[in-house]
Amino acid sequence: MKIEVRKLNAQKKYAGEFNFGYTPAENLCLVPLAELTDIKVSGSYEIFDDGDVEVTMTVGYKLKGQCSYCLEPAEKEITYTSDVLYVTGRDGDDYRYDGISIDLEPAVKDAILISQPSVLLCKEGCAGIDVK
Numbered sequence: 001m002k003i004e005v006r007k008l009n010a011q012k013k014y015a016g017e018f019n020f021g022y023t024p025a026e027n028l029c030l031v032p033l034a035e036l037t038d039i040k041v042s043g044s045y046e047i048f049d050d051g052d053v054e055v056t057m058t059v060g061y062k063l064k065g066q067c068s069y070c071l072e073p074a075e076k077e078i079t080y081t082s083d084v085l086y087v088t089g090r091d092g093d094d095y096r097y098d099g100i101s102i103d104l105e106p107a108v109k110d111a112i113l114i115s116q117p118s119v120l121l122c123k124e125g126c127a128g129i130d131v132k
């Protein structure tokens with residue numbers, strides 16, 4: 001999950017695309033009774049003259065588990081696209097890198113955490129367990 005910025009600059013490849021699967025070392029699932037599967041990351045990058053790198057990234061994954069309301073099996077596919085900027089110098093909201101290579105993992109993790117719903121439902125408007 002690295003973009004070798006210095007190498008690409010030397011090869012004058014200032015823009016390109018990437019595509020990979022991702023298996024996080026830690027559990028990034030925030031939804032109870034569910035798990036994250038099939039995480040896929042794709043996107044493109046552009047290296048600017050000053051060394052900043054703009055990354056447009058789409059993270060897709062499947063949430064699979066039990067409906068948060070009725071406990072029936074449930075799954076949902078989620079796709080999330082974000083634009084992030086990697087910078088070498090200044091502080092701010094951007095991701096920092098050392099000018100040599102970019103590690104996409106922090107941005108991918110953030111995208112997975114931001115895009116997760118608070119509940120997983122078997123269907124839209126699930127009424128929950130039917131108590132009679």
Ligand SMILES: [Zn+2]
Nearest residue numbers: 067070122126
């Ligand atoms: Zn349900």
